[in-house]
Amino acid sequence: METMIESPLARLSEEQIEELGREFAAIHDEVFAELGERDRKYIVSMIEMHRRLVVLGRILLFASRHRPAWLAGTTALSLAKILENMEIGHNVMHGQWDWMNDPQINSSTWDWDSASTAEAWKHSHNYVHHTYTNIRGKDRDLGYEIMRIDPHQKWHPVYLAQPFYNLILAALFEWGVATHDLDFEAIKRGEKSSEQVRRELKGMGRKARQQIVKDYLAFPAVSAAIAGGVTWLFDRSRARDVARETFTRTVKADATANVVRNVWAYAIIFCGHFPDQTYTFAEDEVADESRGGFYVRQLLGAANIEGSPLFHVVSGNLGYQVEHHLYPDMPSTRYAEIAPRVKDICKRYGLPYNSGPFLKQLGGVQRTILRLAFPGGKPRPKPGPYTGEAEATA
């Protein structure tokens, strides 16, 4: 497959790449040397906030028959699920908090409120995606093997439908990710033993069952029992109807919270690697890649989203996608702090620092999905070297 656009990597000399690698590594080492109580307090308070929001949401939904309670409960639950998946689950399972040596907040023991099993996700995300980021044919997250997101990908008539299944993927994102983690291609190629496939399917089945039972059976039943029970004390004739109505409404609330979380996660994650500014790489471009080359590829393959501190919390700090890809195991709270130093390196080495406002990035991604549903297409124009703050936000 021919490369249609030359990446800035080709402009750097071997010595420059090596020196740049040392500079990036130094930032990592400095941050890790000073991690401490401040960082621990942050993640512990995030986890506490998630659990409080869950309790609040679930209790409000006991009264889900009443519209304001339904709305408030669903909002609390959606926000809880977003926090749990992004700022907590994704980052803890990356090992960002393993340095605390905490037996609970640890990548080896953590599991998240999502359809993917921790084990399968850690393999497909931490290992495959973060190692082979944006290498065509190696990074399975490049279009998730069902979408044409890069003009280098060969067109096929099935892509005509991608504008539609794109929307379905957004709504059911967690199930898409869980299925993706199984890696059907690898199974077809016979790379997985049947024992491994059986184990993974069993794990996925168990996780799916637990998730479905919790959100669509157990909690609706608890809500119904409580609402019905309270009504029974005052008006026995209505208790059954109230219970039934509460059950249905709680199911709807849980489904809504899951979809809200799915769409949000989809939006943030699609903005990470698919905006116009990012580069993809052919395998031969990155053969025998050095540590410095790895950093440059991560820098070119990821794009940031600009936003307020609150935006960064609810997006799991994945708006700092560039920093996250340079240092996947660094606590997310530190990304904002090191961003100026990363920009400085970009400036000095004539490299781009991909960044843009949320709607611009998301709009670009959606346009690409529409355009590449049809044959042809060219890589979008790239921003060129980073020169300073004013220009980046202009």
Place this chain on the structure above:
Amino acid sequence: MAERGATPQVPALQRRALRALRALFTPLLPDDYLELINPLWSTQELRGRIERIQPETEDAATIVIKPGWEWPGHAPGQYLRIGIVVDGIHHWRAYSLTSDPGRPDGCIAITPKHVEEGKVSPFLLRQARPGAIVRLGGVEGGFVLPDPLPERLLFVSAGSGITPVMSMLRSLDRTGRLRDVVHLHSARTEDAAIFGAQLRELDARSPGYRLHLRLTGSAGRLTPDHLDELCPDWARREAFVCGPAEMLDAMTARWERDGDCDRLHMERFQPSGVVGDGERGEGGTIRFTDSGVEASSDGSQPILAAGEDAGATLPYGCRMGICHTCVGRLCSGQVRDLRTGKVSGSPGEMVRTCVNAPEGAVEIAL
């Protein structure tokens, strides 16, 4: 996996109730929410709250801890692994329990001494406050009183070597078994003697307990030759010795020459870097199947240390066979436990890499 606390003794009914509620909390546990109200309620690991911190000397203090669940008990003389958070990071240390198991208030106590370049003891002595939560790990150690209790006992302790002995003395005192005990204790000065006042008080009121407190700052060190003068029947007593390595080595030599080593019990505080004193084997090669790293051991080097030397990043905790943090699944081959010299190994067995050496070629899933 990071080291965690011991599994608490939770009433079966309560455990069943929590298990039944899991469907509502998955993938978390009901515990994860109960912890928000009170961290001591965790049924996943035993935790404790610091109740009091009593200074003993200028650089030692007794930390009284109330366990979250009923204390499962310990044999006096054993030590406890305790996990505390210092500047965001969990650290685990082993401290002798200085309390006896039968305390009416259900509390336990440790008495750490300040270690200048340490992380945990400076924190416990200078920064920790009552109300702080700590994690309580396993209770271990073979430095315990025999059952049935021998008629005559001799304790030889020095410095913070008093700590396991104190638990034994308190237990003997509380159960009225302080019948014929001689205690030779060394401390640098009167003020530096941990539990000095309590030992003197015990000496004054218990006819069955005779204390000889030696102040080494002025009187010099206690040597094995002093035994004949201070406790002429030392060789006929069950002896418990705890203190610095030189003292232990000197006492061992004396018992080997003039006594019966079966009656000598010792506790070494500073692990000598050598794991265990079991019989050694020939060693072998180790392949870590997850990382692909290959290592080899000469037969005295444990799998963990050999792997680390070969560049593998492996989980570890106590490095003395207690905490099970370092376990890996044995895929093939046999291992030798360096503490006992026993050879074992069947595929699928969980092996503590910190105290086992390979016996021939082994593969381990780490």
